[in-house]
Amino acid sequence: MLTIFNRRELLLTQSMERQAEVRNILAANGIAYTVRTTNRQGGIQRANMWSAGFNQSFAWEYKIYVHKKDLEYALHLIR
Numbered sequence: 001m002l003t004i005f006n007r008r009e010l011l012l013t014q015s016m017e018r019q020a021e022v023r024n025i026l027a028a029n030g031i032a033y034t035v036r037t038t039n040r041q042g043g044i045q046r047a048n049m050w051s052a053g054f055n056q057s058f059a060w061e062y063k064i065y066v067h068k069k070d071l072e073y074a075l076h077l078i079r
Contacts, residue, residue, distance in 0.1 A: 040061055
């Protein structure tokens, strides 16, 4: 079970394709993981970013965490 006390950040990306690729690799190798997704656009700034040509593909941030005992192996797999 992953908790805030025993997890380590494996990856921080803004690419949906990359996070999906990494999640597939982890699942195929039996490594438990959690994903934290953050919407980087918000509030009043949202309209300003879209009107300024803000790239929608970078609107989301994905953080993937694994158990600290699996970190080195997971890093090896995703490289």
